Amino acid sequence: MKKITIPNIVEFTRKTPESRVTFINNLKKPKLEADTEGGGNYWIHSLSAIGKAFKTEELTDLEDKIDILNEKRTKSTAQISKDMFLRNIEVLHNAKELDFSELKPKYDVKYLHKPKSVQTIDELPIQILPHHVYSFEENGVKKVGAIWFVSKLYGYTEKELSLFTYGLYNYLVINHSEKNEISQEFCITVDVTKSSILRYS
16 A cells, blocks of 8 residues: 555545545545645645745744735635635735744744655555644753644544644654654644644643
8 A cells, every 4th residue: 555644634634434445445545646644636726835934933924925826816716726826825914823932942943854755554555745844952961852744624533633743753752862852742743723732741
């Protein structure tokens, strides 16, 4: 079976037992378009801007993206595209309420390379795609943290969001635990649709 994303797992859990068989069979088929967190490229406009704003802590990054998407929405002729741009704009407005400084440690952070990671969990190859992975030092201890911004129409439940956070923690253990302590407090998933924040701690 090909790699599976956590949104795939969420979708699976929401289906009836009868629909799950069809869903699994569809996952086995080759896919032409690459998956990203949140379901395809649907949320890429907003999530990329939010990831940038996390690093800079500048709300202007979000405002600039809102202006760009408003312009694209105005020029678009297809209703499905207009809806997509509008939903991404709404997510960006939600993100303006986040305090990005509270989502990272009060220490100097060094952003690290993010290898695309496929982890085997219960014999399933699960893809983990964090937005940022970073290291910092706390009381002489080298630590590593990460954040993952996700989005879905109507949002995720806390139980569903825990799947992302659990996967993110395992990602850090696999890729960074040899030289760093994993920060449970700063292993965070943020559902920007609902402004829900879930820390591994």
